[in-house]
Amino acid sequence: MLEYADVVAAHERVRETSRHTPLSYSHTFSAMTDAAVHLKLENAQRTGAFKIRGATNRIATLSAAEREAGVVTASAGNHAQGVALAATRAGVDSTIVMPENAPISKVRATENYGAEVVLSGVDYDAAADRAHEIEREEGRTYLHAFDDEDVMAGQGTIGLEILEDCPEVDTVVVPIGGGGLISGIATAIEGARPETRIVGVQAEGASSVAPSLAKGERVTLSGVDTMADGIATRTVGERTFEVIDSRVDEVVTVSDPEIAMAVVHLLERAKTLVEGAGAVPLAALLFDHIDLEPGETVVPVISGGNIDLNTLTTVIVRGLVETGRYLKIRTVLKDRPGALEDLLAIFTAYRANIFAIQHDRTSRDIGMSDTEVEIDLETRGNDHVTELLAAIEGRGYEVDVLV
Numbered sequence: 001m002l003e004y005a006d007v008v009a010a011h012e013r014v015r016e017t018s019r020h021t022p023l024s025y026s027h028t029f030s031a032m033t034d035a036a037v038h039l040k041l042e043n044a045q046r047t048g049a050f051k052i053r054g055a056t057n058r059i060a061t062l063s064a065a066e067r068e069a070g071v072v073t074a075s076a077g078n079h080a081q082g083v084a085l086a087a088t089r090a091g092v093d094s095t096i097v098m099p100e101n102a103p104i105s106k107v108r109a110t111e112n113y114g115a116e117v118v119l120s121g122v123d124y125d126a127a128a129d130r131a132h133e134i135e136r137e138e139g140r141t142y143l144h145a146f147d148d149e150d151v152m153a154g155q156g157t158i159g160l161e162i163l164e165d166c167p168e169v170d171t172v173v174v175p176i177g178g179g180g181l182i183s184g185i186a187t188a189i190e191g192a193r194p195e196t197r198i199v200g201v202q203a204e205g206a207s208s209v210a211p212s213l214a215k216g217e218r219v220t221l222s223g224v225d226t227m228a229d230g231i232a233t234r235t236v237g238e239r240t241f242e243v244i245d246s247r248v249d250e251v252v253t254v255s256d257p258e259i260a261m262a263v264v265h266l267l268e269r270a271k272t273l274v275e276g277a278g279a280v281p282l283a284a285l286l287f288d289h290i291d292l293e294p295g296e297t298v299v300p301v302i303s304g305g306n307i308d309l310n311t312l313t314t315v316i317v318r319g320l321v322e323t324g325r326y327l328k329i330r331t332v333l334k335d336r337p338g339a340l341e342d343l344l345a346i347f348t349a350y351r352a353n354i355f356a357i358q359h360d361r362t363s364r365d366i367g368m369s370d371t372e373v374e375i376d377l378e379t380r381g382n383d384h385v386t387e388l389l390a391a392i393e394g395r396g397y398e399v400d401v402l403v
């Protein structure tokens with residue numbers, strides 16, 4: 001099993017290539033949780049996520065012949081970019097297989113870090129099959145994304161940095177996908193400060209660890225469904241499961257709306273852009289999935305910031321809706337001059353700003369002398385929404401809340 005000394009050895013190897021990322025105290029999140037919250041900002045890592053640590057450590061252990069033959073892996077996510085940059089910095093050739101439908105932005109970013117990208121297969125499993133063929137055909141070394149002790153040890157260097165910057169840490173909270181990140185961090189922390197609690201977090205739609213721990217063996221889910229694509233895995237690794245089983249104190253789950261809210265809070269309050277997987281530790285803290293003593297020192301590992309802009313747009317709108325700052329309603333008016341003005345007077349009185357309005361007489365769902373109106377509004381919180389809806393209904397309008 002992975003040992004503390006492996007992580008310490010990795011620390012020396014990854015220092016040159018990866019950044020010692022900031023540990024940033026957050027007044028806002030500390031006040032929200034009644035704890036002392038320090039964010040470990042791996043979104044500020046090179047390539048935007050922690051993956052370069054494990055890849056650098058694994059590549060450093062290659063023999064001269066293996067270095068010469070190069071490395072190969074399959075990934076459409078952060079591992080691709082981490083391996084590409086780590087290999088380039090070590091002077092090793094890399095091939096990354098991505099599914100054919102991989103976003104062009106990820107393909108370009110990975111190529112820019114110096115890898116050759118091969119597009120193959122309809123999904124990750126098919127891409128991984130092709131990567132293993134290339135491993136055999138070209139004699140390259142396959143770099144697993146998590147179930148490899150050198151990779152785990154590299155990710156564990158985050159734990160050493162946390163202890164260096166915050167030696168009094170009580171609890172470290174870590175996302176779990178395949179389990180490489182938490183295995184390394186738990187090993188580092190247990191080795192140097194065993195009284196610190198390690199909590200793992202999974203998305204509800206991809207939570208294989210709790211049932212695996214209950215059963216005493218790895219459980220593989222039949223499918224996964226979460227916006228946090230970095231942790232959308234059906235099972236953890238064989239090696240990572242062993243470490244999680246013996247060194248992780250608790251594992252909790254968070255829902256997609258909670259993850260989305262954590263992304264929005266990080267953007268709005270901490271001015272920090274984080275992807276879904278990177279926000280799950282904060283989601284677990286903000287939505288009370290972890291018991292905290294008042295004033296406890298807690299470090300959520302914000303593991304990455306590579307969020308797709310379309311996903312970010314959806315997340316922001318959902319976050320505004322959840323917090324009562326965006327409202328979309330539908331109502332029916334009499335089709336006569338001034339009817340719309342009467343309705344708009346209510347928005348003016350309640351200072352709700354209109355983003356968009358659609359006025360439609362042709363809808364089949366309304367009477368011949370009616371008109372249907374859909375309005376998108378900027379509101380000032382859930383209480384404001386409640387007051388506004390009560391005022392509209394109080395004037396005799398029937399309102400459907402669309403979002």
Ligand SMILES: Cc1ncc(COP(=O)(O)O)c(C=O)c1O
Binds near residue numbers: 146178
């Ligand atoms: C941003 C981010 N966070 C967390 C994880 C989970 O890491 P692991 O698979 O080692 O558990 C990943 C994995 O890709 C990731 O990209």
